[in-house]
Amino acid sequence: MTTFLVRRLISLIFVLFSLTFVTFMVGHFAPGDPILVMMGPHRDPDTYQRLRHAYGLDKPLLVQYAAYVGGLAQGNFGLSLRYQGRAVWDLIKGGVPVSMGVGGLALIISLLIGIPLGVVAAVKHNSAADRTIIGLTLLLYSIPSFVLIPIAWLVVRALYDAKLPAPPIAGWGTWQNWILPVTILAAGSTGYLTRLTRSTMIETLRQEYVRTARAKGLRNGMVTWKHAFRNALLPVITVVGPSVAFLITGAFVVENLLKVPGIGFLTVQAIGQRDYPVIQGTTVLLGVAVVLMNLVTDLAYTVLDPRIRLE
Amino acid sequence: MATQPQITQTPEMITQNALVATVRRNTEVTIWQRVRRNRTATISLAAALFVVLAALLGPLLYRVNPAATDFAALNSAPSARHLLGSDNLGRDTLARLLQGLRVSLLVALVAETINIVLGATIGVLAGYFGGWIDNILSRLADMLFAFPGLLLAILVAAIWGPAITDRYGGVGRLLLVATAISLVTWPLMARYVRSQTLSLREQEYVNAARALGSGDWRLITHHMLPNLFGLVITAATLDVVGVIVGESVLSLLGLGTQPPMASIGRMISDAVPFFARSSFQVFVPCATLTALVLIFSFLGDSLLDILDPRGR
Numbered sequence: 001m002t003t004f005l006v007r008r009l010i011s012l013i014f015v016l017f018s019l020t021f022v023t024f025m026v027g028h029f030a031p032g033d034p035i036l037v038m039m040g041p042h043r044d045p046d047t048y049q050r051l052r053h054a055y056g057l058d059k060p061l062l063v064q065y066a067a068y069v070g071g072l073a074q075g076n077f078g079l080s081l082r083y084q085g086r087a088v089w090d091l092i093k094g095g096v097p098v099s100m101g102v103g104g105l106a107l108i109i110s111l112l113i114g115i116p117l118g119v120v121a122a123v124k125h126n127s128a129a130d131r132t133i134i135g136l137t138l139l140l141y142s143i144p145s146f147v148l149i150p151i152a153w154l155v156v157r158a159l160y161d162a163k164l165p166a167p168p169i170a171g172w173g174t175w176q177n178w179i180l181p182v183t184i185l186a187a188g189s190t191g192y193l194t195r196l197t198r199s200t201m202i203e204t205l206r207q208e209y210v211r212t213a214r215a216k217g218l219r220n221g222m223v224t225w226k227h228a229f230r231n232a233l234l235p236v237i238t239v240v241g242p243s244v245a246f247l248i249t250g251a252f253v254v255e256n257l258l259k260v261p262g263i264g265f266l267t268v269q270a271i272g273q274r275d276y277p278v279i280q281g282t283t284v285l286l287g288v289a290v291v292l293m294n295l296v297t298d299l300a301y302t303v304l305d306p307r308i309r310l311e
Numbered sequence: 312m313a314t315q316p317q318i319t320q321t322p323e324m325i326t327q328n329a330l331v332a333t334v335r336r337n338t339e340v341t342i343w344q345r346v347r348r349n350r351t352a353t354i355s356l357a358a359a360l361f362v363v364l365a366a367l368l369g370p371l372l373y374r375v376n377p378a379a380t381d382f383a384a385l386n387s388a389p390s391a392r393h394l395l396g397s398d399n400l401g402r403d404t405l406a407r408l409l410q411g412l413r414v415s416l417l418v419a420l421v422a423e424t425i426n427i428v429l430g431a432t433i434g435v436l437a438g439y440f441g442g443w444i445d446n447i448l449s450r451l452a453d454m455l456f457a458f459p460g461l462l463l464a465i466l467v468a469a470i471w472g473p474a475i476t477d478r479y480g481g482v483g484r485l486l487l488v489a490t491a492i493s494l495v496t497w498p499l500m501a502r503y504v505r506s507q508t509l510s511l512r513e514q515e516y517v518n519a520a521r522a523l524g525s526g527d528w529r530l531i532t533h534h535m536l537p538n539l540f541g542l543v544i545t546a547a548t549l550d551v552v553g554v555i556v557g558e559s560v561l562s563l564l565g566l567g568t569q570p571p572m573a574s575i576g577r578m579i580s581d582a583v584p585f586f587a588r589s590s591f592q593v594f595v596p597c598a599t600l601t602a603l604v605l606i607f608s609f610l611g612d613s614l615l616d617i618l619d620p621r622g623r
């Protein structure tokens with residue numbers, strides 16, 4: 001257990017190092033001089049040198065990187081190029097709770113729907129219910145989120161025309177604004193989790209110990225939930241970390257099309273303004289979120305599976 | 312979801328399946344015969360060929376300038392003048408769609424070429440020689456895997472995109488997008504290839520060839536690579552889905568193709584503000600993209616089945 005934790009911690013440090021290093025390098029070797037861009041038509045050599053110094057761009061590369069990482073460790077994501085003197089963190093911190101709320105809710109909903117649905121499909125393997133679930137989830141899983149958005153809009157319009165309560169199609173502010181982004185984000189991962197749960201559950205139900213449990217005369221529900229489900233859940237838990245990564249990619253699209261002021265929305269705004277430090281900041285922030293989620297997944301896995309704990 | 316997680320099969324599973332297939336290759340029917348016997352494979356392969364032909368020949372047969380504006384027909388429905396209608400600037404949707412297909416397939420082609428050349432070469436070397444090459448590969452792969460989904464591609468395209476477009480134009484931008492996407496996919500290919508090379512290396516016939524005096528180079532080119540072919544093609548086909556969706560996401564966010572060049576993602580983002588007036592303009596690119604995703608997913612899955620006789 002201790003060796004596992006130590007090894008996990010070392011890999012965590014390595015991953016954080018690579019994340020910040022690659023992000024830093026992509027920004028550092030970007031074509032064009034950021035200070036010249038910032039100064040616009042004013043070409044005063046004195047101001048130029050002063051700004052270069054203020055942003056630390058006159059120091060050696062590794063010193064700059066060390067300063068960058070040191071700043072990150074203290075929650076300092078650097079200064080914006082677009083809004084002079086404003087910290088990157090000031091610009092993106094508003095998006096953090098929005099993205100975490102929408103993404104977290106979507107993840108919880110997809111777990112709550114996907115796992116039971118997968119179990120049902122596996123228990124009723126090859127039945128009409130199974131085939132319906134399979135077909136439906138294949139669609140949800142393979143249709144990209146930005147194709148689901150117009151479909152959802154059509155549904156909203158139909159609801160509206162029928163004088164039924166309809167959620168707003170875009171925007172932010174009221175709780176109704178959460179309905180569309182959360183539903184669309186949850187759709188893809190629900191499809192994926194259902195299919196994964198189904199296949200591991202089918203595999204588990206074929207195991208000898210499940211047959212033994214049945215032979216002992218245990219009730220069906222007991223066998224399904226106590227013997228099979230607990231074991232089938234393990235592989236499902238391992239993909240929770242990676243699915244956060246896919247929720248993030250989805251969030252970029254959903255937040256921008258539905259005008260949700262989260263991290264993805266703010267990043268694309270910064271892209272439009274060529275505000276590189278902000279783009280780097282959100283990249284690091286989202287990367288760290290995924291890394292931490294993977295860590296939590298791994299730890300949960302260790303707690304749930306005694307074979308890993310005893311190793 | 313924007314990009315599909317491709318974890319339904321672990322590298323070991325794919326490798327094993329492909330291995331079983333390669334070992335049996337000579338005793339059973341050829342791959343082509345198996346493709347023809349598998350209905351999903353036949354249909355999806357035909358559909359994929361149709362898409363490629365449409366992208367190559369379409370603009371030659373349907374000679375309408377995709378950038379030409381027709382202010383007499385803004386956001387129009389399908390008509391004899393504009394077969395699939397027109398967008399908010401009166402540009403012909405069918406012409407733009409055909410150009411968008413070209414963009415999607417070109418990006419997929421470049422990204423997969425990088426993916427295969429880089430991934431397969433490094434994977435074979437790491438699996439065959441082990442040691443420091445293997446160590447460097449694993450570290451490099453871990454480094455790039457640290458970036459979730461499209462994040463690295465978004466970062467690279469956002470920071471390098473404008474300057475590349477200024478210097479090399481629209482095609483340069485496309486190459487940048489393809490490279491940015493394949494940056495995060497080739498380590499996966501390298502891992503697949505590496506683990507299959509590891510098991511191939513221990514095969515009897517490889518030992519026999521070595522005993523007969525074959526050198527490393529001959530062993531790799533004559534005994535490893537032919538047996539890796541199926542695995543590489545399958546992994547690349549499944550990866551195409553992620554690349555096509557990735558390019559659309561980047562274009563949708565304004566990071567991919569720049570106006571006037573059309574792309575499926577850009578067609579969607581251009582049409583979305585006018586959804587209330589002409590939802591048809593949103594659905595044409597959306598349906599095309601969904602079709603592309605389904606075609607390549609089914610093709611990849613059926614190739615996987617064909618390479619794994621136990622699966623049926």
